[in-house]
Amino acid sequence: MNAQTEARFDATSVYREEMYTDRRVGTIRVLVPVQADGTADAARPTLYVGQISVMTPMGTLPISFELEGKSLAEAIAKFADAARVAMDDAMRELQQLRREAASSIVIPEPGAVPPAGGGRIRMP
Numbered sequence: 372m373n374a375q376t377e378a379r380f381d382a383t384s385v386y387r388e389e390m391y392t393d394r395r396v397g398t399i400r401v402l403v404p405v406q407a408d409g410t411a412d413a414a415r416p417t418l419y420v421g422q423i424s425v426m427t428p429m430g431t432l433p434i435s436f437e438l439e440g441k442s443l444a445e446a447i448a449k450f451a452d453a454a455r456v457a458m459d460d461a462m463r464e465l466q467q468l469r470r471e472a473a474s475s476i477v478i479p480e481p482g483a484v485p486p487a488g489g490g491r492i493r494m495p
Contacts, residue, residue, distance in 0.1 A: 382407040386418070391443065397423040397454065399438065399446055419446035423454050425461070434461050 386402040387409075400422065404415035419438035424431045436457035438446040 385412075397421060397450070399443070399450065401443060401446075417441075419443070421446070421450050421453055421457075423458065425458060427465075432461065434458055 385405050385407060387405050389401040389403065390398055391401065392398040398421070400420040402418040402420065404412040404417065406412045419440055420435055421438050422433060422435045424433050426432075434454075434457050436453050438449050438453055440446040440449055
């Protein structure tokens with residue numbers, strides 16, 4: 372790695388991760404701020420991140436979202452509403468991607484003639 376692409380771990384932004392699940396709907400990751408020596412860092416807030424998995428025709432789609440709250444109990448209470456908003460946002464984004472993909476199909480103009488010699492595939 373050179374100096375521009377060197378991966379440096381930011382010792383001022385270290386978190387300990389704890390994971391909680393109900394084994395049915397999803398998980399809540401609790402990111403507890405710690406100092407570089409592993410002791411608690413009371414100067415930064417604990418973060419809560421929810422995650423659900425949605426089945427799509429293409430397979431499982433994981434959806435993550437932040438949960439507002441100052442405790443695990445608050446994060447649990449807000450999980451359902453935050454999951455619904457995150458899933459709605461993800462579905463809107465997927466629909467937008469589908470529209471963009473559909474509009475990028477190139478249709479040749481009427482009367483357009485392929486170049487002489489055709490493609491590289493030759494039939495015997």
